Amino acid sequence: MTDFMPPIPFPSPQSPIPNPYYDAIVIGSGIGGLVTATQLAAKGAKVLVLESYLIPGGSAGYFERQGYRFDVGASMIFGFGQRGTTNLLTRALNAVNVSLEVIPDPVQIHYHLPNGLNLKVERNYEKFLQNLIAYFPHEAKGIRRFYGECWKVFNCLNSMDLLSLEEPGYLMRMFWEHPLACLRLLQYFPQNAGDVARRYIKDPLLLQFIDMECYCWSVVPADMTPMINAGMVFSDRHYGGVNYPKGGVGQIAQKLVEGLVLAGGEIKYRAKVTQILVNNGRAIGVKLTNGQTFYARRIVSNATRWDTFRKLLPLKKMPLNEKKWQKNYQKSPSFLSLHMGVKASVLPAKTECHHILLEDWKKMADPEGTIFVSIPTLLDRDLAPAGQHIIHTFTPHWIDDWQGLSVKDYEAKKEEAAWRIIERLEKIFPGLDAGLDYLEVGTPRSHRRFLGREDGTYGAIPRRKLRGLLAMPFNRTAISGLYCVGDSTFPGQGLNAVAFSGFACAHRIAVDLGL
Numbered sequence: 001m002t003d004f005m006p007p008i009p010f011p012s013p014q015s016p017i018p019n020p021y022y023d024a025i026v027i028g029s030g031i032g033g034l035v036t037a038t039q040l041a042a043k044g045a046k047v048l049v050l051e052s053y054l055i056p057g058g059s060a061g062y063f064e065r066q067g068y069r070f071d072v073g074a075s076m077i078f079g080f081g082q083r084g085t086t087n088l089l090t091r092a093l094n095a096v097n098v099s100l101e102v103i104p105d106p107v108q109i110h111y112h113l114p115n116g117l118n119l120k121v122e123r124n125y126e127k128f129l130q131n132l133i134a135y136f137p138h139e140a141k142g143i144r145r146f147y148g149e150c151w152k153v154f155n156c157l158n159s160m161d162l163l164s165l166e167e168p169g170y171l172m173r174m175f176w177e178h179p180l181a182c183l184r185l186l187q188y189f190p191q192n193a194g195d196v197a198r199r200y201i202k203d204p205l206l207l208q209f210i211d212m213e214c215y216c217w218s219v220v221p222a223d224m225t226p227m228i229n230a231g232m233v234f235s236d237r238h239y240g241g242v243n244y245p246k247g248g249v250g251q252i253a254q255k256l257v258e259g260l261v262l263a264g265g266e267i268k269y270r271a272k273v274t275q276i277l278v279n280n281g282r283a284i285g286v287k288l289t290n291g292q293t294f295y296a297r298r299i300v301s302n303a304t305r306w307d308t309f310r311k312l313l314p315l316k317k318m319p320l321n322e323k324k325w326q327k328n329y330q331k332s333p334s335f336l337s338l339h340m341g342v343k344a345s346v347l348p349a350k351t352e353c354h355h356i357l358l359e360d361w362k363k364m365a366d367p368e369g370t371i372f373v374s375i376p377t378l379l380d381r382d383l384a385p386a387g388q389h390i391i392h393t394f395t396p397h398w399i400d401d402w403q404g405l406s407v408k409d410y411e412a413k414k415e416e417a418a419w420r421i422i423e424r425l426e427k428i429f430p431g432l433d434a435g436l437d438y439l440e441v442g443t444p445r446s447h448r449r450f451l452g453r454e455d456g457t458y459g460a461i462p463r464r465k466l467r468g469l470l471a472m473p474f475n476r477t478a479i480s481g482l483y484c485v486g487d488s489t490f491p492g493q494g495l496n497a498v499a500f501s502g503f504a505c506a507h508r509i510a511v512d513l514g515l
């Protein structure tokens with residue numbers, strides 16, 4: 001049983017329905033929140049989005065300094081394809097009659113790994129396979145079979161409408177229309193990519209490579225990465241491809257907001273929700289830091305589950321299923337991010353947009369082990385002043401290492417960490433230090449502060465090996481009228497993943513509201 005603090009006296013025969021009264025209030029304008037809001041508005045719901053920051057987007061936001069436009073998060077974007085059903089960002093924008101120009105990225109990642117593994121994941125699938133097989137000719141068959149299984153998952157997903165798995169009517173329709181695809185997906189639901197890889201591949205170095213293929217987006221090795229997600233990422237990069245939005249990642253949220261307003265929805269900035277109002281066990285509204293209250297028939301939280309259940313709800317006891325979830329999942333590490341403006345001469349000819357650097361396999365998951373690099377100006381020159389490029393590099397870091405420091409020690413620690421990363425990057429970009437024009441360093445504390453995410457986490461990761469996606473919760477919660485959306489709901493981290501969670505959440509709410 002969940003114990004609540006004293007009930008808030010609304011709605012009741014004594015208190016009239018407030019005006020305005022919304023169908024749904026969405027707390028937070030991350031991509032998960034905005035896709036929920038736009039989908040609902042497109043179905044005719046009266047929607048209000050409340051965002052604590054000055055602009056929308058959350059970890060897919062941006063900031064501008066000295067002529068550079070930096071993406072807050074990474075810039076490797078899935079979901080902008082033109083075919084099939086898995087192009088969820090394209091679909092989310094189209095649903096509210098807006099669109100974005102995107103620039104195709106010819107290489108998803110250039111890996112710089114131990115044992116001289118220097119490999120490019122080309123957009124062209126066969127070229128990628130050839131690059132990998134050149135390093136592991138004895139595993140040619142295993143490589144094709146592993147990535148072939150990923151395609152099986154993807155083809156099933158890409159053949160059907162992607163909506164709420166909590167809606168029996170949808171599930172029945174899918175089973176009726178695509179019985180084989182559904183059965184196959186059910187079979188993959190409890191599986192992890194590492195187990196599938198090991199069925200076909202024996203070479204330990206190649207298995208380490210597969211670990212990195214997973215780690216660089218799931219933040220856990222292949223053994224703990226759900227096969228459904230691996231199927232999406234390892235196939236879509238060659239199908240819809242990785243595409244960069246012209247004008248920067250921040251454009252996705254800007255356009256969704258434009259569409260939301262066109263469809264009759266509202267968004268308020270500098271509107272930090274401090275409490276979800278609950279009456280007789282039902283979520284009925286929200287209260288802001290300035291004391292203002294808003295009421296709605298349904299409340300959606302795009303804050304993480306940790307923030308939602310520990311900070312926003314007046315609960316005395318955590319609901320049992322949330323307790324269980326927290327036992328299964330922990331916060332993923334945050335990142336130390338370096339946003340750099342550099343002279344164009346720093347980049348060797350034909351440099352790719354995204355790089356992964358690791359010198360020692362044993363350190364893959366350590367803080368400052370794997371270094372991620374995005375150079376979005378290679379795709380969109382307008383993001384930096386003439387003659388300059390942006391290098392955004394980040395590496396996992398835990399908040400605990402950044403707590404309890406004086407201002408002076410915090411600044412000194414940031415500076416030391418930044419130079420350690422720059423020194424390592426000199427291996428790929430000789431002359432980086434000398435070519436530096438601008439540097440801004442973000443820590444887990446910055447991510448916590450600007451994104452309102454507990455400990456600056458980038459999402460939920462399994463505490464131990466779980467059965468694929470079986471333990472990942474959908475959108476409904478133990479509190480009636482309250483839904484969660486974003487990366488601590490099914491299917492997890494990533495823009496296309498949180499876009500799916502937005503489609504599913506809006507679908508479930510629309511059915512609940514009879515829209």
Ligand SMILES: NC(=O)c1ccc[n+]([C@@H]2O[C@H](COP(=O)([O-])OP(=O)(O)OC[C@H]3O[C@@H](n4cnc5c(N)ncnc54)[C@H](O)[C@@H]3O)[C@@H](O)[C@H]2O)c1
Nearest residue numbers: 028030031032052058059073074075076273452486487494
């Ligand atoms: N592929 C990429 O390159 C890339 C880039 C950026 C982000 N991402 C992914 O995007 C995912 C995050 O998306 P998301 O939609 O789950 O969430 P998010 O964290 O991006 O957005 C949450 C939003 O809610 C707001 N918020 C939080 N608490 C609030 C409160 N109490 N009141 C009002 N507003 C509040 C925050 O300010 C933020 O704007 C991450 O998993 C990350 O992996 C991927």
Ligand SMILES: CC(C)=CCC/C(C)=C/C=C/C(C)=C/C=C/C(C)=C/C=C/C=C(C)/C=C/C=C(C)/C=C/C=C(\C)CCC=C(C)C
Nearest residue numbers: 074182185217229232354355372373374491493494497500
């Ligand atoms: C009965 C039952 C239960 C069932 C039946 C059957 C069915 C119907 C099923 C269905 C299912 C579904 C729908 C599913 C879905 C899924 C999905 C959509 C998924 C998705 C996913 C995605 C993902 C995961 C993505 C991710 C991405 C990411 C994370 C990215 C990131 C990136 C980064 C960070 C990187 C960077 C790098 C550099 C810079 C180098």
